Amino acid sequence: MRNDAEEKIRLDKWLWAARFFKTRALAKAAIEGGKVQCRGERCKPGKEPRIGDEYVIRAGFDERTVRVLALSEVRRGAPEAQLLYAETAESLARREQAVAMRKAGALGLQTDGKPSKKQRRDLQTFRGGWQD
Template identity: 70%
Template sequence: MAQKQEEDDKVRLDKWLWAARFYKTRALAKTAIESGKVHCRGERCKPSKEPRLGDELQIRVGLEERTVEVKGLSVVRRGAPEAQLLYAETEQSIAKRESMAAMRKSGAMGIISDGKPTKKQRRQLHQFQDSGAAQ
């Protein structure tokens, strides 16, 4: 029993992010950490970092950025209700995330491309470029 508790005290950051359901796989969590999308106590970290209770993590997933405090450690991925007990999101993070979502919904953050432009959009681009070249 004591050995099991020691193992839960020593958990890799990538495994914790996976167990807390921020990323679908450990490989995605590892890639996110290595690319600088996860910061521990304001600094970049490695996937092998061992988070401790009370640590503050900044996690960026897609367009959302969360600041969470580590409340529990686990090496096992369980259901979402149990995973949410492993962390607590800060009030500032919740407010910022909701305001950014509202801005995206209203279209205030600009146009986000869905891929290739349509034929109509291409015509408009060509018209715009031709009018700029003539001046």
């Protein structure tokens, strides 16, 4: 983990070292797919992150806003990787709220499973699909 300002490192390599993605290929694909943004604009995998830059990273249901604290091109353990960035308070609050909403939504929807043949027929006639 180096802190000198002259160090040059690729964005995909930094995201991999900071453990946002399991492989550099996944990091590169996410960047090219527009899942990583800096100042509201899409980035390129070869962009050089600088200390103090803020990135929005979307992966799955999560969207994180992180500020670069240090640069590293070596992937180490999770405790060391977390020293490379700091997630903003707003981002943490949004993620916690999203998790709570997903859990609440999953708890509110309970079914008995797949509808039976009779229930499917009843639904179809209710919707007006089958007319004799």
